Amino acid sequence: MEVLYKQQDKQKYFKHYMSFLEKKQLPLSYHPYIIKYFHLIAKPIEDKSFVVIENQQCVGICYCPIYEINGKKHISNNGGYTPIPIGENERITKHLFNLLDEIAIQTSCSSIRLYVDSQYSTQFINQRMMSDTENMLLLKKYGYIDTSSINTIADLTLPQEEMRKRLRKSYKPLINSYMKKSCYSIHKITQSNPNKDIHDQYVHFHHLCSGRKTRSDESFEIQYQMLLDGFATLFGLCYNKDFIGFCYFFHHFHYVTYHSGADDPKYEGSKIPIYHLILWNAFCDFHKMGYVSCNMSQPSNFSVLQGFGDYSDEKQINIASFKRGVGGGLLLLFEGLNILIKNA
Incomplete structure (x- = not known):
């Protein structure tokens, strides 16, 4: 099993990364366009993203940006949450999470903040990828505190x-x-x-x-x-x-x-x-x-504080209400926080 970091060979990395993206038909949160877009808004101090290759095929991907906030490093999306690593099977997924932990320790990160894309965990029967129970257990299984919130999704089926x-x-x-x-x-x-x-x-x-x-x-x-x-x-x-x-x-x-x-x-x-x-x-x-679906994204809150640290002002609450009014349904947005005590 080979681990290829983006910084080692970008061309080879993207070749394998895109092949996995296409094979799994993953949502836009994993697409290089979206990643590039967020990096323009706030550039990470390091990008430790990697792919795992087995038998010359990409079997897992992990987007791993590192941001410094208030003097502390975090594997996150500028203090927010970044999409979970995706593996071909449970064995590969476990390896991805273990590597992510190692990167966090080596780079002295205080926390890892991950979320399960609502469209990857979609609750539409004919397109279901993962069940709610699987989503919750996946993050808890690897030591993440459940900090889930809610999201607004329009069912286009x-x-x-x-x-x-x-x-x-x-x-x-x-x-x-x-x-x-x-x-x-x-x-x-x-x-x-x-x-x-x-x-x-x-x-x-x-x-x-x-x-x-x-x-x-x-x-x-x-x-x-x-x-x-x-x-x-x-x-x-x-x-x-x-x-x-x-x-x-x-x-x-x-x-x-x-x-x-x-x-x-x-x-x-x-x-x-x-x-x-x-x-x-x-x-x-x-x-x-x-x-199949339209992710209407944040804000989705009913109140000022929804879940763990998910704050909204009155304007954002009104926007969330409008989204529900035009047909957006509420889904759990599975988020997990892994605090590295030694570096916190």
Whole structure:
């Protein structure tokens, strides 16, 4: 059994890593595009990611970024949680977790913070990868404290009428009434009809909504490159032929992730249900294309504190409520914390 670290031979590493990703059809949280995106937001001080090779085949992967926070090192996503190592079988998985522990000790890390991607642990019967019990036991088995929270996932396998029933009661007539008006239209930008000007308008709205530039130009460039490569779709709402709002989605294999939304602030207070219209139309479109689920991500909280250290302010709680209103269902987000006492 060979362990190949990314820093040893990047080309060989990515060859094996991508072959495993394709074979297992893992969610976007494992894709190099997403990893690169997060590294642009906050670059780790070290990247100890590795693959395990047996009989010339990749049998396991482990994404292992190390961040320094308040003078302490952590294997984490900038203080948050990073996806669990994935092995071909239980023997390989055990080896991956053991290697992860060794890396943490060698690099004087205070903790390892892992989560099970909600779409990898999906509760949809025909696509089930791991059961809830398996998720919980996997992290506890290797010494992790259960710090699980909740996540919001839209089930795209349901018939469209059933999806409609999951809309909040007040949202159904709202969406219907506006979609009947000829002055509103939904536009879909994909790999087959890319438009940099429209993408740039989304970026402009993003800056306007935030009141400032919140992330690097490179992060937006990655989004557009993902669109060009078929991993992203941009939906926009037009009012009288002018765009007034956008939603960016990432997708791979069976899975969709709602990544980002932005709208023209001058329509704030207009009562136009910008995101209701875009998300509902996007869900219907992804449903027709055969996608299984849409991860609506954080925030998903009902209250200020949900689970272990998962804080939300009033704005985030309202966003979480909106996500549930447009058809997002709640799933457990399995998270685990391994504290290395000697380094804590």
